[in-house]
Amino acid sequence: MRSAKDFFAPLAVGAPAPAREVPARPSRMIHFFDPSNPKMAAKVPDMVGVADVLLGNLEDAVVADKKEAAREGLVQIAKDVDFGEHTQLWTRVNALDSPWVLDDLTTLVTEIGDKLDVVMVPKVQGPEDIHYVDRLLAQLEAKGGVQRPIMVHAILETARGMANVEAIAGASPRMQGISLGPADLAADRRMKTTRVGGGHPGYLVRQDPTKGADGIPDYQGQRTIFQQDLWHYTIARMVDACAMHGIFPFYGPFGDIKDVVACEDQFRNAFLLGCVGAWSLHPVQIDIAKKVFSPSAEDVAHAREVRDAMPSGGGAVMIDGKMEDDASYKQCMVILELAERLSANDPELAKLYAEA
Ligand SMILES: CC(C)(COP(=O)(O)OP(=O)(O)OC[C@H]1O[C@@H](n2cnc3c(N)ncnc32)[C@H](O)[C@@H]1OP(=O)(O)O)[C@@H](O)C(=O)NCCC(=O)NCCSC(=O)C[C@H](O)C(=O)O
Numbered sequence: 639m640r641s642a643k644d645f646f647a648p649l650a651v652g653a654p655a656p657a658r659e660v661p662a663r664p665s666r667m668i669h670f671f672d673p674s675n676p677k678m679a680a681k682v683p684d685m686v687g688v689a690d691v692l693l694g695n696l697e698d699a700v701v702a703d704k705k706e707a708a709r710e711g712l713v714q715i716a717k718d719v720d721f722g723e724h725t726q727l728w729t730r731v732n733a734l735d736s737p738w739v740l741d742d743l744t745t746l747v748t749e750i751g752d753k754l755d756v757v758m759v760p761k762v763q764g765p766e767d768i769h770y771v772d773r774l775l776a777q778l779e780a781k782g783g784v785q786r787p788i789m790v791h792a793i794l795e796t797a798r799g800m801a802n803v804e805a806i807a808g809a810s811p812r813m814q815g816i817s818l819g820p821a822d823l824a825a826d827r828r829m830k831t832t833r834v835g836g837g838h839p840g841y842l843v844r845q846d847p848t849k850g851a852d853g854i855p856d857y858q859g860q861r862t863i864f865q866q867d868l869w870h871y872t873i874a875r876m877v878d879a880c881a882m883h884g885i886f887p888f889y890g891p892f893g894d895i896k897d898v899v900a901c902e903d904q905f906r907n908a909f910l911l912g913c914v915g916a917w918s919l920h921p922v923q924i925d926i927a928k929k930v931f932s933p934s935a936e937d938v939a940h941a942r943e944v945r946d947a948m949p950s951g952g953g954a955v956m957i958d959g960k961m962e963d964d965a966s967y968k969q970c971m972v973i974l975e976l977a978e979r980l981s982a983n984d985p986e987l988a989k990l991y992a993e994a
């Protein structure tokens with residue numbers, strides 16, 4: 639076991655010291671692009687300032703014979719594009735049991751380490767996977783002369799990873815956050831779904847049958863059905879693990895690109911449960927995430943009203959017929975801090991909130 643005293647010591651001589659706090663930068667959407675796809679790659683410069691996070695994906699969705707092209711493409715994009723102050727550059731490397739990941743990490747950290755904010759690691763099974771990446775990143779940072787520590791983001795997409803989620807969240811000061819990977823997790827759990835995220839019409843609760851005049855339930859009569867959220871338990875547990883360790887939880891992909899309504903619902907459920915962002919797979923999902931993961935003007939106005947009515951943050955007051963106290967004050971402060979952080983990057987939001 640590592641001593642708590644050593645937790646913030648670099649894991650290689652010459653590597654930058656680990657971050658003591660996770661940088662709280664707006665990350666409402668992690669926008670995936672395939673760096674080996676010339677059309678997508680060409681769009682990256684125009685997405686700077688539009689997406690909070692641009693992620694060069696090297697793993698699933700990139701076929702085996704394009705793995706090297708994707709890696710080299712990402713290096714070129716990172717060298718050519720100025721990502722500015724408000725857009726982060728992330729990558730998703732190949733899985734730790736794949737033949738590509740060692741070259742992914744070696745190439746990316748030594749060639750573009752100073753431009754990479756976060757490395758997303760898929761199919762993380764336990765804290766041992768994070769320890770491996772942590773040490774390797776430190777060695778490569780030292781070798782490449784990288785000046786600030788690259789953060790690590792784990793994807794929760796195996797039953798074992800799920801069982802170890804708290805240990806994964808706390809495995810290293812590099813841990814920036816965790817995303818739900820619903821497609822791989824469903825397969826690993828042997829769930830009987832075939833989708834990439836979202837709900838399922840078969841996962842439902844049905845209203846009780848009404849009784850006829852004879853008191854006998856009418857099993858064949860009209861009954862409302864309520865579709866349930868397949869991901870509630872998983873997201874809630876991931877959110878708790880992240881909150882416990884001061885890192886950020888994210889919903890992952892929503893594969894039905896055309897169903898922008900259900901995508902917005904899925905993202906909003908995650909936002910309300912505590913997630914700070916979601917993945918966008920197609921440009922159309924960027925605006926959905928931006929809308930959902932930014933607090934509404936009404937919520938910001940209400941949060942301000944509560945804060946102003948309780949300057950000490952304590953006591954109990956009535957606002958619009960509802961009791962507000964220390965606990966609702968704290969929730970309001972979560973909304974206000976997020977609004978402030980987003981406003982610093984987004985003048986339109988700043989104006990909206992100022993006028994709220
Ligand atoms: C889903 C897509 C395959 C759809 O692509 P396409 O059919 O080309 O869509 P459009 O015709 O509507 O595209 C219009 C133009 O926009 C460009 N485009 C599309 N997607 C992107 C993008 N992500 N970034 C930038 N530009 C994009 C197209 O090239 C078109 O350009 P033009 O012709 O010049 O107008 C495609 O969107 C896609 O491949 N998306 C990414 C998929 C991905 O990354 N998947 C992996 C993440 S999900 C996952 O791994 C599962 C998870 O791990 C889990 O286990 O749950």
Ligand SMILES: [Mg+2]
Pocket residue numbers: 698760795819821822
């Ligand atoms: Mg996956």
